[in-house]
Amino acid sequence: MKTVKVSFHSIALGLCLLAANAFAASYLIQVDSPQFPNQYGAFWNNGSISNVPAGANFEWGIEASGVGASPYAHIIVGGGGLNVNQSVGAGGNAYDVGQTSYADTISYQLSANTWAYPDHASALLYVGW
Amino acid sequence: MRTFFLPVKIRLLPLAVFALVLATRISGAHEAPNPAFAVNLTPAIRIGEFTTSRYLFEKNYRQFTGSGLRHPKKDPATEELNRWFALYLARLVIKADLIQQGELDRPEVVTITRQMARYMLTQPQGPLYIALGGSDPPAFRRERRAQILKESQFAANSGNISQLWSAIAPRLNRKEALRTQDVEPIGASILADYFFNGIAKRVSASDFVRDFQQGIARLVPRDIQTLSEQIEDMIVAEYDLVDAEKLGLDQTPQFLEDRYNFALNQALALYEEKLSKQLVISSAELETYHQANLRRYSSPVEIRGALFIYFDLETARRGMTAPTEENIPGLAPLPFQTIDPFIIPRDVPTPPLDVPYPFLISTPIGQRCGPFPYAGKYAVFLKRTAGEFSPLPMEKIQDQLRRDLSREKIEAAEIESLMRNLNRVQLLLELTDYKIENPLPRWRSETGQATSQDAGTNGKKTEID
Numbered sequence: 001m002k003t004v005k006v007s008f009h010s011i012a013l014g015l016c017l018l019a020a021n022a023f024a025a026s027y028l029i030q031v032d033s034p035q036f037p038n039q040y041g042a043f044w045n046n047g048s049i050s051n052v053p054a055g056a057n058f059e060w061g062i063e064a065s066g067v068g069a070s071p072y073a074h075i076i077v078g079g080g081g082l083n084v085n086q087s088v089g090a091g092g093n094a095y096d097v098g099q100t101s102y103a104d105t106i107s108y109q110l111s112a113n114t115w116a117y118p119d120h121a122s123a124l125l126y127v128g129w
Numbered sequence: 130m131r132t133f134f135l136p137v138k139i140r141l142l143p144l145a146v147f148a149l150v151l152a153t154r155i156s157g158a159h160e161a162p163n164p165a166f167a168v169n170l171t172p173a174i175r176i177g178e179f180t181t182s183r184y185l186f187e188k189n190y191r192q193f194t195g196s197g198l199r200h201p202k203k204d205p206a207t208e209e210l211n212r213w214f215a216l217y218l219a220r221l222v223i224k225a226d227l228i229q230q231g232e233l234d235r236p237e238v239v240t241i242t243r244q245m246a247r248y249m250l251t252q253p254q255g256p257l258y259i260a261l262g263g264s265d266p267p268a269f270r271r272e273r274r275a276q277i278l279k280e281s282q283f284a285a286n287s288g289n290i291s292q293l294w295s296a297i298a299p300r301l302n303r304k305e306a307l308r309t310q311d312v313e314p315i316g317a318s319i320l321a322d323y324f325f326n327g328i329a330k331r332v333s334a335s336d337f338v339r340d341f342q343q344g345i346a347r348l349v350p351r352d353i354q355t356l357s358e359q360i361e362d363m364i365v366a367e368y369d370l371v372d373a374e375k376l377g378l379d380q381t382p383q384f385l386e387d388r389y390n391f392a393l394n395q396a397l398a399l400y401e402e403k404l405s406k407q408l409v410i411s412s413a414e415l416e417t418y419h420q421a422n423l424r425r426y427s428s429p430v431e432i433r434g435a436l437f438i439y440f441d442l443e444t445a446r447r448g449m450t451a452p453t454e455e456n457i458p459g460l461a462p463l464p465f466q467t468i469d470p471f472i473i474p475r476d477v478p479t480p481p482l483d484v485p486y487p488f489l490i491s492t493p494i495g496q497r498c499g500p501f502p503y504a505g506k507y508a509v510f511l512k513r514t515a516g517e518f519s520p521l522p523m524e525k526i527q528d529q530l531r532r533d534l535s536r537e538k539i540e541a542a543e544i545e546s547l548m549r550n551l552n553r554v555q556l557l558l559e560l561t562d563y564k565i566e567n568p569l570p571r572w573r574s575e576t577g578q579a580t581s582q583d584a585g586t587n588g589k590k591t592e593i594d
Contacts, residue, residue: 029348048349050306053241055394056346057192072496076488081536085487097195101536102398105306106346109488111498113449126254127346129245129391 030124031110046109052080052127056100059126060084063093064112066119073112073121080104090119168383174218175555179225183558184383185390189217190563207566214565216540218554219547223400224393232396241345242392248345249387250373251366256384257373277368278361283323285357290320293334294353301349307341320360325367332360404542405535416523418534423520426530428475431516432489436471436482437464437509445500445507464509471510476522482510490515548576 031045062073074087081101088094100106112121168184193213194205205213232238249255253270262269277283296312309316316335323330340363341347350356373379379388419426439445444462473482473489480486484501492498492512499509523530547554551573560567 047351049346050349051342051344052346053245053391053395054398055391056245072493074488074491076485076491081532085491087491087493089493097192099192102402109485111488113496113498128252128254129249129387 029108029110029126030122031112032120032122045111046107048079048105048107049127050105052100052104052106054080054100054103055129056080057097057128058082058100058106059095059097059128060124061093061095062086062088062112062121062123064088064090064114064119064121066090066114066121071112071114071119071121073123074110075123075125076109077106077125078108079106082106168386170382170386171557173556173558174221175557176222176225176550176553177229179221179228180557181221182386184386186558188390193217207564210563210565211568214560215544215547215568219543220397222547222550222553223543224397225553227393227396227400232399233392235396235399237399238392238395241395242388244343244345245391246379246384246388247366247370249384250379251369255373256378256381257369257376260376260378274361274365277365278323281323281325281364281368283321283361283364285321285360286319287357289315289318289334290357290360291353292318293320293337294350294356296334297338297350297356301351307338307349309335309338309342312338321364323364325364326371332363337363401539404539408535408538410531410534410538415527415530415534419520419523419526419530422533426526427518427520428486428490429515429517430475430519432473432475432486432512433470433514433516434510434512435467435469436503437511438466438468438503439500439507439509440465442500442507445509448509449497449499465506470513475516476525482508484510548572551576551578 029045029047029049058077060075060077062075064071064073072087072089072092075084077084079100080103082098084096084098086094086096106127108125110123110125112123114121169182169187171183172180173183173186174181194210227233250257252258253267258266258270261273292315293312296315297307300307300311312334316333316338318334319331320334320337321332323332337360341359348355348359350359378384437445437448439448439462447462448464471481473480473486475486482489482501482503484498488498489510489512492510494512494514497509497511500507501510502508551569554569556567556569
């Protein structure tokens with residue numbers, strides 16, 4: 001199965017939180033802002049995960065850190081009774097878990113935006129049982 | 130014919146994993162839990178012949194207490210916990226009945242549970258890579274993946290993969306499911322040749338679509354490269370599954386518990402689906418529900434800002450940089466075209482920007498978002514204002530309203546059913562450890578059932594038989 005990511009940087013927060021909930025999350029979609037000063041911008045990952053059964057667990061986490069101009073991370077997840085739409089700005093983080101209430105295709109949209117080095121933002125989503 | 134050999138490191142690992150599993154089984158249920166292998170199988174709740182383990186209770190409990198966005202994170206209120214526990218217990222009673230009725234043997238439940246088990250065993254974050262990956266499972270997976278593709282002599286046919294992409298891309302771009310008929314004309318074309326355990330095998334376009342349709346939680350390919358990787362993933366998963374089973378990872382107590390829990394959830398979902406179909410919800414009822422929850426179903430009527438259009442993605446990305454003092458001067462490129470003001474109304478059939486409206490709503494005012502594909506180019510949107518909130522039109526959210534109301538009704542019916550079945554429930558865990566007030570004595574007194582057996586048993590074994 002595919003792990004989607006733009007880069008892999010500083011997801012300790014998300015992983016620590018996710019690991020604390022040992023309900024075997026297993027599917028990762030991630031978008032991460034870059035860490036190099038010459039690569040600002042929005043990193044965007046949207047798509048869908050088909051055939052997600054009822055009673056599947058999902059977890060998501062977003063975080064935005066830095067002292068420069070507003071980094072922010074955003075997540076939208078819909079389908080299967082899920083209704084996630086959350087963003088955080090500089091210094092913020094958010095995390096949640098849940099369960100699908102019916103079988104469906106889940107659509108997701110993750111974005112992580114930064115405007116200045118060393119700002120950082122990331123958004124990630126897991127689906128498991 | 131050729132044989133695929135696992136590297137020595139991997140071939141020796143089954144023994145190590147087996148030893149770990151064995152040690153866990155011998156060590157008993159009260160050992161400190163290792164999330165990967167040890168689970169507490171002590172019964173937590175008994176309903177007639179059916180029991181649920183402490184592990185599964187805690188898993189559900191953790192999921193509830195970890196859910197609900199709390200920022201900063203705080204524990205749920207006692208009332209919330211009690212409400213969760215009531216619904217949890219109600220569903221356990223239903224699950225116990227579903228087992229009695231043989232619902233776990235329904236083909237739908239059996240099939241999806243088998244598919245899910247396969248999916249879990251072959252995940253990059255699943256037990257195989259946790260067991261074999263050492264301190265760096267992602268790096269191990271990359272190595273193993275490359276090795277499998279090399280040793281299986283995986284050979285992709287890029288021409289046929291391009292053809293397949295041309296056949297499925299229009300549907301995927303419209304966020305539609307992959308259908309067998311979309312690839313019928315090219316169904317037999319071979320996407321890749323490989324060896325599996327010495328046997329020559331092939332993946333046709335039809336094989337890929339079938340695998341995709343039958344797979345659980347499949348990521349819809351975004352481009353031809355993702356599609357090619359997914360074809361490779363099919364072969365890697367074939368090897369992963371065999372190795373995971375050889376290692377006994379599908380037989381660990383945790384895996385078996387999770388699998389059982391999943392099967393029960395599937396049976397419950399089918400039961401709830403049947404209930405939902407029996408529910409009659411009138412238009413008037415829907416209207417009343419809508420009116421009572423207007424705030425939940427409201428959003429700004431429009432979003433206003435400016436749209437900067439660029440020729441290519443890279444320039445558009447740099448166009449995300451707002452020209453402020455905090456940024457390096459000259460970093461933001463001049464757009465090819467600017468549309469200002471750019472208005473995105475909520476209630477139009479075709480929005481001017483193909484971006485989910487909720488995303489635009491939550492983008493902070495004064496910030497840019499994107500880049501988005503726009504008329505064959507790429508655009509960055511600068512949000513300036515959001516219009517007034519107004520309720521979403523009924524016709525636009527009929528399905529969502531019906532589903533939300535239906536769910537509320539089903540949950541109410543489940544709780545009602547629990548009240549009629551209280552005498553079957555036996556709590557075998559200390560609820561106070563979980564900050565839950567034992568609701569059984571109160572419920573029993575409310576429902577007129579005898580209270581002598583469980584009086585004052587909050588935090589102790591409670592039997593209502």
